[in-house]
Amino acid sequence: MPNKEPVKIDSNINSLGINFKDSKRVENYLTKSHYMWIEDAVTGPVLGETLVIYVENSRVKKIVELDEQNLIINIEKNTKIKLKNIDVQISNIKQ
DSSP states (O other): OOOOOOOOOOOTTTTOOBBBBHHHHHHHHHHSSOGGGGGEEEEEEHHHHHHHESSSSSSHHHHHTTTHHHHHHHHHHOOOOOOOOOOEOGGGGGG
């Protein structure tokens, strides 16, 4: 007879590779951070070991890309989340 018990769904196991728990922790860290560009950016999901950040214009994109290694180190230090890189994208509204 098949098991009729409900199965708990783990939101961090999905076909897209999005880790919602890590995404929320990184978002909380960045909103409380000292980065000057954070007002012009929106944190996206953590896809595997890549953080996605959406920015409003190419100037901010270049600033975030230049600060990438420092940002990865600070995120790891403050949230214990290991990232390999950051994917900075211009938001669709501004493209």
